[in-house]
Amino acid sequence: MKPLDFGGSGFEYFKIWIVNILLILITLGVYYPWAKVRNQRYFYANTTLEGRNFEYHATGKQLLMGYIIAMVFLMVVSIVQNVSPIGALGAFLGLSIIIPWVVWRSLAFSMRMSSFSNVRFRFVGDLKGAYINFMLLPGLLLLCIYGGPSLVLLWLITLPTSIGMEEGLLIATFAFVLIVLMVYLFAFLKNKNTHYMVNGYRFGQGQFSTLLETQKFVKILLKTLGLAVLILMSIAILTVFMMVLAGGFPSLLNIFSQDASDILAWLLRHNIEGALGLVYIAFLMATFILVAYFQSQVRQYVFANTVLNGKVNFSSSLTTISLAWLMMSNFLLVLVTLGLGTPWAKVRRAKLILKNTLVDVEHGIDGFITQQQDKQSALGEQIGDAFDVDIGIGV
């Protein structure tokens, strides 16, 4: 197993980045597709494995048309959303019908425009799969998230008097079932999505294949949720502790009888904005840790179970702590430099992630050959690209 390497540097990328922004400003946005190409080329070409590198082949001209269509489309959607509430609903429905197609074309385009060691990638997943994975399953999950609670609310409204023991128990059971269903559905969606994409990738004549189990995703998700509860509890304890330190908070026991708005009112009365700021930062850090845990675990599992052409294996050594630290430090870096540190943040991210992406090169890469690709209308693909549907290969 050999790790990928990122050869770029923060300052070198900073120069490219700042010139990009300058030209975008001067041209009032028209330069954006070319800027994007330079950006992509820098990151692809600096990604190497055993002296061979990736390449991004799309040109600014190729992207321009799709980019214009995407911009006009986004403006229309944003205006329609603001003009009327019914329009907003229509825009949402319209988008959810178009998005799977866009994602599908975008996957095909960005794969076709990528190569490693002079051999092109492809994506051969079908449109039906795209609709199942990017419309049907997410729709079901949304239905679960919004539909369930609405049902409870509707039912509560029809109840004549206050809630008794029995109703409370019923609601609790319903909520429990709903949460279990949501966790399972989310894991199922994640599994299906990964399947659809990875099994659709081709490298030359080589096929990527993966076989994953929903159960494992459920496990990762449950562990993440457990971690979330743990972290939230420690933040809560910390908050109470700080309140007591700040002085004057009733007695500790009282807290539990008070509702959240009373605690907030107390905080405001005592004007401890600093403490609130700390709690906010704590929440932010907690989010980073949870996201890092989930992502690194899923990555490890997917990579370990993916194989190219039946013999090239992959593995991820990305750990929760290193990813969480990266996210936190990058966040601070970008914040403190008012955005000017962004290039360094991106380079740091690429370096860490690629260093922890391992490929088995024992069987050699020399045998791979670019396959003929049928030229379909490129428009949809370019639109997808302009919408920034992110599906990097190294990451």
Add this chain to the structure above:
Amino acid sequence: MIQGVWFSQGRAQKYDATLQVRAQSYVISVEGGELLQGDLNQLTVSDRIGNVERKLTLSDGSVFASRENDAIDDLLQANRNGPGLIHFLESRVAWILLALVITIGSAIAGFRWGVPLASEFIAHALPHKTNALIANETLSFLDEFTFKPSQLSAAKQNRIRDHFRERLVPLDEKNQHLKYTLHFRAWDYAGNSIPNALALPSGDIIVTDQFINLSQNQAQIDSVLLHEMGHVVHRHSLQKLIETTLIGATMVMISGDSNSAVDMGVGLGSIMVTSHYSRNHEYEADAYAFKKMLQAGIDPQAFAKVMQRMQHFMNSKQHGRKNNRTAASPASTEKPPLGKIIDYLSSHPSTEKRVQQAQAYSQCFKQKSAACDRL
């Protein structure tokens, strides 16, 4: 001589190779003895980016790749356009610094003056029909989900409406084509009756029962109605729509394919910028109201008074702070409790500041001086 590798078309296998240029032609010698040669013009050379490997594509589709960027540039310089303008910019630190200054300068100037000016210009350049279009369904939507019918007596409604039509509407001489309509509604939220007034771009102005009940005299009602007329005259709804769209597009371009951490910063930035615009709209509407009040002989103190009354009412009623999301309301004026940060994020200026302005106008109202023009 340039060292590199050579790939035949579409194949992953690489061979060591060297490139030599003589006059107008190139020779690539591949390990194993194969020689490829041809005219320099037949080579497609990729643009230089940083110091990444350069690809020279031959007419047969095979590729010569090398990291000796400077040598390749030198070779091509004599024959063709060299490394390209963009890389020239990227490789000059002085240029970079200039780019940096221009970028930051124009970003600040753009957000501070450019976007509001452009939106104002566009908003006023668009036909009045556009305004009606935005407002089209808003009132019926609000009636459906937010408002209830007014409980005020028809007599009282008519008295206020007549006064509005006869005394206030004529003050707006410049916009005779505008059709102002006054609506009365009740608005209950979380068990409280909310005092508020809002203007739709079409000229529909809605006042809530609680606002009428809280105001003590006609002057106070007038001051708020004039403020709402100010929003209509300045086409603030349309401006806001354009501003939001412009900022959104700019932010998307700046962040590009960013990650979540960058997005968070960008999101916070755009909230700050757009709420800055909203606050300016409020000041603009206030100023409009004050000027018209002077013109009509109403003491601007009335505005200060009614603002304070509404703020006091909201403070006494509200426990948890809710963000009043209705645009163009002078009444959601409770002072944001979290100090300066939230003050800056809030879309409405603090009541204190607005009261101060009103009092400044009131001063010169009492002195009957012309000094108000300069306020």
